[in-house]
Amino acid sequence: SLTIGGGGSGNFANHFTSTDKPNAKYIGVWNRQFLVLGNLNDEVGTEPNSCRWSALGNSTDMDEDQTTLADRNILNDEYGAVQRIVPGVEYGIVFQERAIQRADFVNIPAIFDFNVVDRMRGTPIPRSVTWYGRWIYYIAEEGFMRFDGANSEPLGDSKVDRNFWAQFDIANAVNVSAAIDEKPGAGEPVLQGAADVTVFFDYPGRRLQYVQWAAQGMANLPNQYYNWGVYVPRDYEVAKVKRLSVTFHDSQQRFLRPPWFHRGDTVLLSPHDFPFKSFGYGYHEALGTLRSFKQGSVRPYFGRRVDAVVDWALKKFGADATRVSCGGSGYWAGTAALQYGLRRFGRIAYVMADRHPDPDPRQTVPGKGRRRGRLPRLIMDASWGKPDWAC
Numbered sequence: 001s002l003t004i005g006g007g008g009s010g011n012f013a014n015h016f017t018s019t020d021k022p023n024a025k026y027i028g029v030w031n032r033q034f035l036v037l038g039n040l041n042d043e044v045g046t047e048p049n050s051c052r053w054s055a056l057g058n059s060t061d062m063d064e065d066q067t068t069l070a071d072r073n074i075l076n077d078e079y080g081a082v083q084r085i086v087p088g089v090e091y092g093i094v095f096q097e098r099a100i101q102r103a104d105f106v107n108i109p110a111i112f113d114f115n116v117v118d119r120m121r122g123t124p125i126p127r128s129v130t131w132y133g134r135w136i137y138y139i140a141e142e143g144f145m146r147f148d149g150a151n152s153e154p155l156g157d158s159k160v161d162r163n164f165w166a167q168f169d170i171a172n173a174v175n176v177s178a179a180i181d182e183k184p185g186a187g188e189p190v191l192q193g194a195a196d197v198t199v200f201f202d203y204p205g206r207r208l209q210y211v212q213w214a215a216q217g218m219a220n221l222p223n224q225y226y227n228w229g230v231y232v233p234r235d236y237e238v239a240k241v242k243r244l245s246v247t248f249h250d251s252q253q254r255f256l257r258p259p260w261f262h263r264g265d266t267v268l269l270s271p272h273d274f275p276f277k278s279f280g281y282g283y284h285e286a287l288g289t290l291r292s293f294k295q296g297s298v299r300p301y302f303g304r305r306v307d308a309v310v311d312w313a314l315k316k317f318g319a320d321a322t323r324v325s326c327g328g329s330g331y332w333a334g335t336a337a338l339q340y341g342l343r344r345f346g347r348i349a350y351v352m353a354d355r356h357p358d359p360d361p362r363q364t365v366p367g368k369g370r371r372r373g374r375l376p377r378l379i380m381d382a383s384w385g386k387p388d389w390a391c
Helices: 158-167 170-175 301-317 330-341 375-384
Strands: 023-030 034-042 045-053 071-074 082-086 092-096 100-107 111-118 130-132 135-140 143-147 152-154 190-194 205-214 224-233 243-247 266-271 324-327 350-352
Touching (some): 023 082, 034 082, 224 301, 243 301, 330 350
Antiparallel strands (some): 023 034, 135 143, 143 152, 205 224
8 A cells, every 4th residue: 555654754765665765745646557746855856846657557666767657747837836636547637836737648758748728727725626527626816616627617606706815814725625525326327428339230229328427335436437338229118028138348348339139129238347347246446546455355346336227227218127138248248247147136137148138049149159268367367356466
């Protein structure tokens, strides 16, 4: 696990094993693979407008090296000191006193490409910055704001902002703390619109894309979202029997248009098993964090998310709860179908771990098995860990 400071000394000596052991005011994790430091005090000296990141996948190594991707970037001091490092998967965000910068991973030689996305405002109050989902909330010189990775917008009436600054003493900025209370919900997905897929042939009906926001219990990290594809047949409303089926995608991750037989009486739900391959169950609670696999255990996050969407879909589409099936083909999707379906006796009526999750076996085409060697086992180990791992 990451321990900052030894006995309150305020340094990283207890964590870093590299030659360089820099100190910094702010810390974050980008792309789930890089430990990022901001507002540095290291062997180069004090650099309040600088950022530095660890080797890829190794937070203990801060020695700058193109082969490990560990490096640093000195930001334009015109925008002031680094005030906050915001964690991110697709990109990272750096708050300075008078600007907000976005860092996109581009690999060598630059590693991260830094661009000013808001040069009109940053924050004079570092601890006012907090985040939930895609939104980052902060206090700028003009008042309370939120930022979506590209643009900032005010949260309320400017009268509230003026009243706040009239009463707030900037000398007390170190005492400001921002937090968002995340309460687990039902896990119902949110419609994003028609799925953006290009196909030469498609079944008649609607393909929709949904996003499921997951709090603790359905994910091991806060503020996580997961994509879903939903197919509704054209004549579903007039079907004598309304069915529901969960289709797990293959290694090509075709969840928006799963390569399965589409029945006219069945709504297909297709979860995107990403970024952690769960194989229909879940993954280790330390995955994507700086914790060791010795800390915690494998949790059924993925299965819980699928349960929530199935419950929602039964109500949304009026499907028969006794006619819910699931399936998938191959080492990934087939394993997911077995892991998910066979654990839900009385809830999943039919499991197909071969071709397509068709509740009518007469329409099922048997497939030929293939040996996959050790690859699936290695992929599973990456998500679940192994009891004998001493790390």
